[in-house]
Amino acid sequence: MRMRRAVAGYAALVVVLGGAIVLALLHGRVLEGGRVFATAGAAAGRLHLPGASLGQLLLQLIVVIAAARLCGALFRRLGQPAVIGEIVAGILLGPSLLGAVAPGTFQLLFPPESFGTLKLLAEIGVLLFMFVVGLELDVERLRGRAHTAVFVSHASILVPYLLGVLVASALYRSLAPPGVHFVPFALFMGIAMSITAFPVLARVLDERGLTRTELGSAAITCAAVDDVTAWSLLALVVAIARSQGLGGALLTGALSLAFIAFMLFAAGPALRRAFRGRATATPSTGVLAVVVVVLIASALTTERIGIHALFGAFLAGVVMPREAAFRDALVQRLEEVSSILFLPLFFAFTGLRTQVGLLDDASSWLVLLLVVAAATAGKLGGTMAAALATKMDAVDAFALGALMNTRGLMELIALNVGYELGILSPRIFAMMVLMALVTTFATGPLLSLAGVLRRRRDATAGERSPA
Numbered sequence: 001m002r003m004r005r006a007v008a009g010y011a012a013l014v015v016v017l018g019g020a021i022v023l024a025l026l027h028g029r030v031l032e033g034g035r036v037f038a039t040a041g042a043a044a045g046r047l048h049l050p051g052a053s054l055g056q057l058l059l060q061l062i063v064v065i066a067a068a069r070l071c072g073a074l075f076r077r078l079g080q081p082a083v084i085g086e087i088v089a090g091i092l093l094g095p096s097l098l099g100a101v102a103p104g105t106f107q108l109l110f111p112p113e114s115f116g117t118l119k120l121l122a123e124i125g126v127l128l129f130m131f132v133v134g135l136e137l138d139v140e141r142l143r144g145r146a147h148t149a150v151f152v153s154h155a156s157i158l159v160p161y162l163l164g165v166l167v168a169s170a171l172y173r174s175l176a177p178p179g180v181h182f183v184p185f186a187l188f189m190g191i192a193m194s195i196t197a198f199p200v201l202a203r204v205l206d207e208r209g210l211t212r213t214e215l216g217s218a219a220i221t222c223a224a225v226d227d228v229t230a231w232s233l234l235a236l237v238v239a240i241a242r243s244q245g246l247g248g249a250l251l252t253g254a255l256s257l258a259f260i261a262f263m264l265f266a267a268g269p270a271l272r273r274a275f276r277g278r279a280t281a282t283p284s285t286g287v288l289a290v291v292v293v294v295l296i297a298s299a300l301t302t303e304r305i306g307i308h309a310l311f312g313a314f315l316a317g318v319v320m321p322r323e324a325a326f327r328d329a330l331v332q333r334l335e336e337v338s339s340i341l342f343l344p345l346f347f348a349f350t351g352l353r354t355q356v357g358l359l360d361d362a363s364s365w366l367v368l369l370l371v372v373a374a375a376t377a378g379k380l381g382g383t384m385a386a387a388l389a390t391k392m393d394a395v396d397a398f399a400l401g402a403l404m405n406t407r408g409l410m411e412l413i414a415l416n417v418g419y420e421l422g423i424l425s426p427r428i429f430a431m432m433v434l435m436a437l438v439t440t441f442a443t444g445p446l447l448s449l450a451g452v453l454r455r456r457r458d459a460t461a462g463e464r465s466p467a
Contacts, residue, residue: 009389010151017158021190024165028182031172056114060348061341063109067093068344079444081200081207083408087437090347096356096430110352122349125342126413127313128334131295133199134317135327137224149218153225155386156404157194157233160378164193167374171367177425184241188418191237192432193375195230197408197440198223204406204443215396219403222383226404231314234414235307241421242306252306259301260315267294268319279326291320291330308417343409350412350433353419358427368431372438379405379439380446395454402446411436 067089075085092098099106110118168176168186176185201223210216239252271294272279278287295316302312320327359365380401387397415432418424424432 010154013151013155013158013386017155017162021158021162021165024162024169025183025186028165028169028172028186031169032182056111057117060109060114060118061345064089064093064344064348065340068347080441081203081408083200083203084437084440086344086347087350087409087412089344090349090351091354091356091433092351093348094351094354096351096354100357110348115349115352118345118349118352121342122346123309125338125346126310126416127295127299128338129199129343129409130310130313130413131317132331132335132338133227134314135320135331136199136202137228137318149221149225152218152383152386152390152400153222153404154229156196156222156226156379156383156401157229159382159385160193160375161190161233163374163378164190167193167371170370171428175367175425175428177422180423184237184421184423187237187240188423191230191234191414192411192418192435193378194226194233195407195411195414196223196226196379196404197406197410198227199410200408200440201403201406201443204403204447208447215399218387218392218396219400222400222404227410231311234417235302235311238307238417238421241423255305256302256307256311259305259312263298263315263319267298271319272321275321275326279321279323281325281329283326283329288330288333310413310417346412346416350416353416353426354430354433355426356430356434358430364427364431368434371431371435375407375435375439376405376442395450395457398453399447399450402443402450405439405446406443407436408440411440 068086071085071089071092072082073085075088076082093110095106098109165186168182168189171189172182172185176182201219205216205219210219235256236253239256242252271290274290275287278284283291295313298312298316299309300312302315303309320330359368380398382401383404384397384401387400388394392400412433415424415429415436419426419429
């Protein structure tokens with residue numbers, strides 16, 4: 001009976017919120033009147049510029065890595081994840097601060113001809129990062145808590161997704177790039193509102209000693225389900241944006257499903273057989289070479305299919321052999337290179353695209369407040385409401401919502417995909433980057449507030465209990 005009631009509740013959630021999203025998308029198409037549309041994907045690759053010299057690149061590496069480490073250490077002292085400081089460092093090195101205060105220095109460090117090289121290195125960093133995210137995905141944990149996690153995590157996606165589509169309806173005419181249809185713009189705004197930064201959330205839980213608590217286990221599981229669902233939806237949105245009409249989108253979707261099935265049911269078991277006895281805490285160089293080839297081949301395949309290379313990297317991580325020691329070894333080796341060298345370049349490249357100066361009037365900042373409010377209300381509120389429906393304590397439901405509202409690096413990856421496809425204009429891109437920073441920064445204070453509320457609740461309960 002309880003399982004039947006849970007399934008009925010989940011079905012109602014999907015039907016009601018999914019139907020509302022579809023109706024909002026259909027209604028929003030009337031906003032396209034009078035627009036001239038470019039061919040699909042015409043805006044993609046807008047920064048394919050000649051590369052920088054080796055000396056220029058080495059200078060950029062020194063500046064970017066030093067700024068990322070300094071800002072990361074500063075934000076860690078403030079009780080925030082280091083990744084927030086690293087993102088801020090990238091923005092400070094871009095036109096928003098360095099380019100405005102010292103334009104000569106900015107041009108010396110980041111001349112336009114160097115963007116192409118930075119872009120390629122940043123994308124390599126993102127591929128390695130997504131592979132690590134796939135490695136860290138605990139499939140067994142998802143199976144053990146599936147009934148609760150799926151309901152809560154999908155509520156935490158559908159509610160902000162609906163709000164994102166509604167916000168897109170209000171912003172489409174003024175902020176969408178010329179030639180972009182309403183549906184991909186609205187779908188992408190929904191994705192940007194609904195993503196949770198699984199790696200950042202895991203680090204926040206670890207730093208606060210919550211990993212092994214009931215709240216921490218629920219948060220990790222919900223975030224993992226959330227990430228898998230959100231990235232699947234993003235792959236669908238990218239397929240729609242890149243395809244030529246419905247037929248192209250259906251073909252891309254079919255090829256994507258076929259490749260996912262191949263990786264899960266053919267490549268994964270083959271790798272486990274090939275690595276039997278060699279998937280240890282000290283993998284050989286031969287094993288590492290095979291891992292890298294699988295990563296690159298999977299990323300190349302999804303790029304050729306028409307979604308994005310990062311989906312292939314994530315999938316390659318998921319299908320690696322399940323031995324914990326082997327996965328931990330891969331995570332340690334790849335994460336060190338990625339976090340120290342490549343990801344700071346990704347933050348710097350994102351900073352070069354983020355032009356806060358475009359928000360040059362009161363209306364722009366009001367729109368930013370609207371975006372932040374909608375993202376927070378959808379993610380925190382949707383998670384909290386669903387958690388309360390599963391009989392979770394109100395304070396823990398609030399803390400879970402605060403954790404799921406963390407966006408961080410995962411949000412920046414999705415935003416850069418949208419920018420590359422030409423779905424996001426520089427102005428709305430800057431707003432969404434700031435929204436990612438604000439919502440991630442708010443996680444720590446909101447968790448502290450939840451701790452205060454929990455202590456107050458426990459003290460009140462202690463006073464009421466008989467001596």
